[in-house]
Amino acid sequence: MSASVEDSVAPAEPGRGDDGAVEDAEATLLVRWGPSAVVVVAVVLGAALRIWFLLTPTGALDGDEAVTGIMAHRIAEGDDLYLFFAGQGYNSAIEQYPQALLFALGVPEGAFTLRLPQLAMALVSIVLLYRVGLRVLATRWHAALAAALFAFGPYPVIWRGVRSSGSYVAEIVVMLVAALCALSLAEAEGPPRLVRAAAFGVLFGATYQLNPAAYAMLVPLGAWMVPTLWRDRRALAATAAGLVVSLFPLGYWRLAAGEVPQPTPGTRPSTPLSRWGDLTDEIGRQFLGLAHLAGRPGWPVGLGRAVVALVLVAAAVALVQHRRSIVAVVTFRTEGRHPFTLVLLAVPLTVALYVGSKYAWFTTEPRYLFCAYPVLVLGLAAAPPARRWWGPLTGVVLLGLVAVPSVWLVASHADERPEGRDEDLEEAVDLLVAEGERFVYADYWTAMNLQFEAGDRLTVGSLNVPRFAADRAAVDAAPDPVWVASAGVNTDDRGRMRDALEEAGVEHRERTVGLVTIFDQIDPDVRPWEIGLGEPPP
Numbered sequence: 001m002s003a004s005v006e007d008s009v010a011p012a013e014p015g016r017g018d019d020g021a022v023e024d025a026e027a028t029l030l031v032r033w034g035p036s037a038v039v040v041v042a043v044v045l046g047a048a049l050r051i052w053f054l055l056t057p058t059g060a061l062d063g064d065e066a067v068t069g070i071m072a073h074r075i076a077e078g079d080d081l082y083l084f085f086a087g088q089g090y091n092s093a094i095e096q097y098p099q100a101l102l103f104a105l106g107v108p109e110g111a112f113t114l115r116l117p118q119l120a121m122a123l124v125s126i127v128l129l130y131r132v133g134l135r136v137l138a139t140r141w142h143a144a145l146a147a148a149l150f151a152f153g154p155y156p157v158i159w160r161g162v163r164s165s166g167s168y169v170a171e172i173v174v175m176l177v178a179a180l181c182a183l184s185l186a187e188a189e190g191p192p193r194l195v196r197a198a199a200f201g202v203l204f205g206a207t208y209q210l211n212p213a214a215y216a217m218l219v220p221l222g223a224w225m226v227p228t229l230w231r232d233r234r235a236l237a238a239t240a241a242g243l244v245v246s247l248f249p250l251g252y253w254r255l256a257a258g259e260v261p262q263p264t265p266g267t268r269p270s271t272p273l274s275r276w277g278d279l280t281d282e283i284g285r286q287f288l289g290l291a292h293l294a295g296r297p298g299w300p301v302g303l304g305r306a307v308v309a310l311v312l313v314a315a316a317v318a319l320v321q322h323r324r325s326i327v328a329v330v331t332f333r334t335e336g337r338h339p340f341t342l343v344l345l346a347v348p349l350t351v352a353l354y355v356g357s358k359y360a361w362f363t364t365e366p367r368y369l370f371c372a373y374p375v376l377v378l379g380l381a382a383a384p385p386a387r388r389w390w391g392p393l394t395g396v397v398l399l400g401l402v403a404v405p406s407v408w409l410v411a412s413h414a415d416e417r418p419e420g421r422d423e424d425l426e427e428a429v430d431l432l433v434a435e436g437e438r439f440v441y442a443d444y445w446t447a448m449n450l451q452f453e454a455g456d457r458l459t460v461g462s463l464n465v466p467r468f469a470a471d472r473a474a475v476d477a478a479p480d481p482v483w484v485a486s487a488g489v490n491t492d493d494r495g496r497m498r499d500a501l502e503e504a505g506v507e508h509r510e511r512t513v514g515l516v517t518i519f520d521q522i523d524p525d526v527r528p529w530e531i532g533l534g535e536p537p538p
Contacts, residue, residue: 035144039130042144043123046151049410050119050162054112056414061111061164061422062489066448067467068096068164069114073455075100083209083249087467091166092209095121099164109455111422118162121169126151128176129374135183136339136378138386145395146381150373152399153406154289156366157373168370171211175218175374178203182221183339185235186228193228197235200225201242209249214371216349220342226332270361278363279354284308287366287376289405292413298405315347315379340382346375421488424514425453431513432482433457437520439478441528445491446516450484460484463534476527476537483508483519483528497533504531 053059061069067086074080075096082093098117107113126147133143150157161169181196181203188196204222207214229236278284285291285308291298298304319326322344328337329345350372354360360368380402384394429450432440440460442450447462451471454460461475462468475481485494494517501508501519509521529536 035130035140038141038144039127039147042148042151043126046126047119047123049152049407050122050158053158053410053414054115054119054162056410057417057419058410058413058415059111060417060419060489061114061449061452063445063448063491065111065114065164066452068093068099068166069109069111069452070448070468071096072099072103072114073109073452076103077456083252085166087465087469091211092170092206094167094170094206094210095164109452114164115162118164118169121173122157122161125169125172125176125374128173128180129377132176132179132183132374133378133381135180136343137382141392141395142381142384142386145384145399146377148399149377149380149402152403154287154373154376154402155292155406155409156286156289156370158406158410159293160365160367160370161373167210168367171207171214171371172374174203174207174210175214175371178218179221179342179374182225183342185225186334193232193235194238197225197229197238198242198245201239201244202246203242205243205246211371213350213353213368216353216372217342217346217375219349220329220345223329223332224337224339224342227334230332268361270358272355275355275357275360278360279351280308280312281305282363283366283369284311287369287372289402289409292409293365297412298409314383315344318379319344319348340378343375343378343382346372347379350375417489418487418515421486421515422449422453424516425450425486428484428513428516428518429454429458432518437482439475439481440484441475441481441534442484442486443491443493443497443534445489446484446486446493449486449488463528466535466538469538473537480520480522480525483522485517485519487515497528500528500531500533506531 071080071082071086071093075082082096084093085091086093095117099114102113102116103109107116129150130143130147133146134140137143137146161172178200181200185193185196185200200221204218207218225239229239282291285298285301285304286293288304288307288311290304290307299307322338322341324336325338325341326345328335329341350369354368357368362368380398381395383398384391433454438459440447440450440458441463442460444462444465444467447460448467451458451460451468459471459474459478461472461481466472483497485497486492487494497519498510498517501522504526506526507521507523508519511518511520527536528534
């Protein structure tokens, strides 16, 4: 991995004639512009793949995404500001501000337009990976391979990486920009160095709010910067200043909420050993794109486990091979270090953070490993040797092993969720508003989508997971609120609501709008929690 960018082109032989000079010029042109062309194609195909996914029924807006839509709407209207995902003290709301800007500019509020900032950041990440790859990989072609790999997956990069779920995609951008700042710090002088140092400080501090798992990459980057910062105290001061600036939002939260925010997404019983088992099996297979959500379907389980083990062994071997560079990085020396070592160091740190965190019990999807995708992609892109035919062949095989399963999973799961619920919710909103209804109860997975569709026309109280406490309190205080249920992403609560009303002997009217059911004229005026639905007011 110590080969330079130019190593992929044979040097000119002295004494050759014009034909040799032409061949050299063509080779140089291929090296300099060929990889850039690959990146352009990767961005275009990556955009097409993600847009295709968003337009499938499986790409429909789920309740958590609808929360971000409500947040963006209220930011655009000037009704509220958010530092974190509504109702909690973790998962930054940074992505909701560009969404709010789009809404404020008059872009129609809908599922597709809500994800436009995530789509843009995903495509920017492809280019940023190429730029980082130019600094840590052997050749420009290796860097282009990294960009192409990320354009196609693995599958969770598509499934989660283009959804509006908080700050997953934003943190990828933050990590890659921070990497560029750190890796170029030593070569910069004067104001450019100070700007890069300050930017790294801001990004390092902001990561606490976005996704602390990204520190597996940012801590080695910080160690890489130490020798330069030690020699240039102005750059050190700029880094510290940037870090302080990034902490202001946390200070605001402390004053407003009376507590320091903690990234605590809830726990279930698990142990470091069980989390290691998840990492080397179900989560690892999903992370590599070898299996769908919850671990099936995908590659045969045994083969998937073998690939996970192979990747971990390859990383361990590479760590041993780069041991001298690792020692140089961790002891803050510049002699003998190689930038690819930063990618390798992120691997054991990622594993340690995952296995050591009691919050990493969730195994339906590898969400707590999402920040590790740049590490995975750069590591895979480093594998092909820098040779004329064996290297490209290996790169093509790697790209196929990532792209084919990713595209297959998008295609095979394109219609696994009910289609048209958003349109049915919109029709139900129009009906309720026309009848003068204002307040609605619904299960969380229905309530959030209904509120996003309604905008300011309805107030929807979630019967569980109280993201917007004021909305729930308003519905609790209202006389004769309507109840709504639906079948859609993560839910089909229609039968449950109907059964609860009938078993309690409560008279009601029931109307159906496609996948949405409206319950009203409820007599007597019971509240859902009184008949076993949802939670009572806090």
